[in-house]
Amino acid sequence: MADDETIIRVRGLTNRFGDATIHDGLDLDVRRGEILGVVGGSGTGKSVLMRSIVGLQSPAEGEIEVFGEPTIGRDETEAVEIRKRWGVLFQGGALFSTLTVAENVQVPLREFYPELDLALLDEIASYKVVMTGLPSDAGPKYPAELSGGMKKRAGLARALALDPELLFLDEPTAGLDPIGAAAFDDLTKALQRTLGLTVFLITHDLDTLYAICDRVAVLADKKVIAVGTIDELLALDHPWIQEYFNGPRGRAAVASKEDASAAAQAHAHPTEVTEKATGERSQGGLADNNARRATTDAEGNR
Numbered sequence: 658m659a660d661d662e663t664i665i666r667v668r669g670l671t672n673r674f675g676d677a678t679i680h681d682g683l684d685l686d687v688r689r690g691e692i693l694g695v696v697g698g699s700g701t702g703k704s705v706l707m708r709s710i711v712g713l714q715s716p717a718e719g720e721i722e723v724f725g726e727p728t729i730g731r732d733e734t735e736a737v738e739i740r741k742r743w744g745v746l747f748q749g750g751a752l753f754s755t756l757t758v759a760e761n762v763q764v765p766l767r768e769f770y771p772e773l774d775l776a777l778l779d780e781i782a783s784y785k786v787v788m789t790g791l792p793s794d795a796g797p798k799y800p801a802e803l804s805g806g807m808k809k810r811a812g813l814a815r816a817l818a819l820d821p822e823l824l825f826l827d828e829p830t831a832g833l834d835p836i837g838a839a840a841f842d843d844l845t846k847a848l849q850r851t852l853g854l855t856v857f858l859i860t861h862d863l864d865t866l867y868a869i870c871d872r873v874a875v876l877a878d879k880k881v882i883a884v885g886t887i888d889e890l891l892a893l894d895h896p897w898i899q900e901y902f903n904g905p906r907g908r909a910a911v912a913s914k915e916d917a918s919a920a921a922q923a924h925a926h927p928t929e930v931t932e933k934a935t936g937e938r939s940q941g942g943l944a945d946n947n948a949r950r951a952t953t954d955a956e957g958n959r
């Protein structure tokens with residue numbers, strides 16, 4: 658399959674709740690292997706779009722294809738075959754509170770592969786738990802015993818249970834502290850690279866967009882009004898896009914990314930880069946980066 662293959666194709670999507678039209682003729686393509694960030698003001702329908710693609714929301718009109726297969730109107734057996742190939746991390750992790758982390762990870766395995774024996778289920782769950790950076794003793798813990806960041810990782814472990822090709826993440830860094838959010842971004846990027854995942858990532862987090870997204874889709878006016886790299890989006894004069902990326906938080910995210918990149922270069926070539934890095938900013942490195950992220954969090958816009 659070619660790298661530029663379209664993994665998700667949405668055409669003419671219309672969603673309504675009563676008199677409210679959320680999407681009106683929305684089109685979107687997600688390419689194989691990319692992390693596509695999905696942004697838009699609150700209530701523009703990012704989660705409804707994700708729910709439509711994964712089959713939890715029946716659109717009023719439109720076509721959706723995933724892996725080249727139409728997903729609307731399929732019989733249950735066909736739908737299951739498509740669903741097996743993706744994983745979903747819902748907002749807040751959506752873990753079953755009465756199940757341990759390991760049991761949560763096993764839910765999709767039991768659903769799609771009921772023939773697996775307990776020893777193999779345990780082994781796969783342990784592997785997924787460690788893969789998401791949780792300590793190996795997290796498996797027997799209940800969600801209530803986990804921090805917010807650990808819950809997100811447990812939700813991710815469950816989303817990865819079936820070795821998906823495609824991952825849906827709905828605001829994965831919401832509610833995490835800046836260091837935890839940056840660590841989750843790193844994990845997402847590492848999974849994309851090592852497993853060749855395609856990632857559909859809903860976020861309000863500008864740092865995440867700059868740090869890991871290959872392209873960004875902007876929802877506004879009931880449609881995807883633009884898709885592209887951040888530089889491509891910045892060239893557009895849509896007021897929401899300009900306000901979002903060029904507002905104070907957008908500028909802080911750019912500065913944060915530049916600092917991180919200068920710090921990384923300084924680490925690789927200490928003498929060569931120190932002068933450049935110190936010339937551009939007064940303090941450097943991760944602490945400064947995280948301080949900026951903390952500031953933007955404190956503004957309450959995340």
Ligand SMILES: Nc1ncnc2c1ncn2[C@@H]1O[C@H](COP(=O)(O)OP(=O)(O)OP(=O)(O)O)[C@@H](O)[C@H]1O
Nearest residue numbers: 674677679697698699700701702703704705706861
């Ligand atoms: N099941 C539902 N019934 C009625 N209205 C709904 C339903 N689900 C979503 N909506 C409405 O659809 C709109 C879009 O919701 P959605 O959750 O997709 O927004 P969003 O862009 O993800 O917002 P946020 O960034 O705040 O999470 C909202 O006005 C919401 O109230």
